Amino acid sequence: MENTKLNEMEYINTLSAGATFSQSAKLYKTGDIIDYVSSDELSYSDIVNMTLALNIASEFFDVCATVFVKNNTLTSVALGSTMFDSFGKAVDSNPIDALCGVVAVTKKAEGELVKLLTSQHLIVAPEFSKEAIEHLEASKIKYVTIKTPLNEYKNYLKEEYFSTPFGTIVQDMNKKELDKDSFQVVSKTKPNVEQVEDSIFAWKISKYLRSSAVVVVKDFKTVGISQGMQNSAFEYALNLSCDNAKEAVLAADVPMTVHDLNVAVQNRISLIIQPGVTQDVLRQADKFNVAVITTGISNFSLV
Numbered sequence: 001m002e003n004t005k006l007n008e009m010e011y012i013n014t015l016s017a018g019a020t021f022s023q024s025a026k027l028y029k030t031g032d033i034i035d036y037v038s039s040d041e042l043s044y045s046d047i048v049n050m051t052l053a054l055n056i057a058s059e060f061f062d063v064c065a066t067v068f069v070k071n072n073t074l075t076s077v078a079l080g081s082t083m084f085d086s087f088g089k090a091v092d093s094n095p096i097d098a099l100c101g102v103v104a105v106t107k108k109a110e111g112e113l114v115k116l117l118t119s120q121h122l123i124v125a126p127e128f129s130k131e132a133i134e135h136l137e138a139s140k141i142k143y144v145t146i147k148t149p150l151n152e153y154k155n156y157l158k159e160e161y162f163s164t165p166f167g168t169i170v171q172d173m174n175k176k177e178l179d180k181d182s183f184q185v186v187s188k189t190k191p192n193v194e195q196v197e198d199s200i201f202a203w204k205i206s207k208y209l210r211s212s213a214v215v216v217v218k219d220f221k222t223v224g225i226s227q228g229m230q231n232s233a234f235e236y237a238l239n240l241s242c243d244n245a246k247e248a249v250l251a252a253d254v255p256m257t258v259h260d261l262n263v264a265v266q267n268r269i270s271l272i273i274q275p276g277v278t279q280d281v282l283r284q285a286d287k288f289n290v291a292v293i294t295t296g297i298s299n300f301s302l303v
Helices: 003-007 044-060 083-093 130-138 150-156 193-206 233-245 258-266 279-287
Strands: 010-014 026-029 036-038 064-070 073-080 101-105 121-125 142-146 159-164 167-172 214-217 222-226 249-252 271-274 291-294
Touching (some): 044 064, 044 101, 044 121, 044 142, 044 150, 044 193, 073 083, 073 193, 073 222, 130 142, 193 214, 193 222, 193 249, 193 271, 193 291, 214 233, 258 279, 279 291
Parallel strands (some): 121 142, 271 291
Antiparallel strands (some): 036 142, 159 167, 214 222
16 A cells, blocks of 8 residues: 555554565554454564454354464364363364464363463463463463454454555455355255254355365364365365265355266265355255255355
């Protein structure tokens, strides 16, 4: 954005670096911002990763949810009966990438949970217990308390800015919600309640991912995520899922082919949710008793 525009914004602070160490970066207040307290200075990476993590966590503000993000890439999401249960499921779904990065939780972070973290993590939560804070500070683990209620978080998602040599692009945030009038079961095989709930969970996650998003979910836990791939997105996500794909739900914002459907069948996927479906794919799904839900909503990202 032009310097004249920057001068109109309220300067907050200078970051230690930008996206790379050779880039400088400053933080400005462009409008209303959430109320938060950080235990230490935040970096460019911290802010970017926290934003993605909280975007997704805010979708599940009323339940126990854990979101892991690394290098501005979602690595796992899980819901649980307790915060500790949710955290454990998220780690189990991608234990390697859970070794570092940003983790956002939707309820109070207790001591038993934060003791599983290392100094390579940054944890974001609406509240921390006294025991949790003592451990985090003793272990030099950065933590951020989000004082703005998560159910109000989306009110702070205004516009996205992208500065190019052709001009500055300003676009609205994607706040689209599922519409009961366009959400339809179009297959002969009908899903059960648990499968429908998993499909909504998967869809809410997929709308925050990059192009060609495919999310495989089972029991409110991501077991395979693919994004930004030009081809083989289905195979990649299902390969990550391995045996966890059995009876799982697959959400896709990529046009599904008969080949993709066959790959899903081979991996024993039970339900597919996507914007729409062609008749040849639907016939194949009916042949193998795979449930199909269409949303009528495309979240396919062009980048």
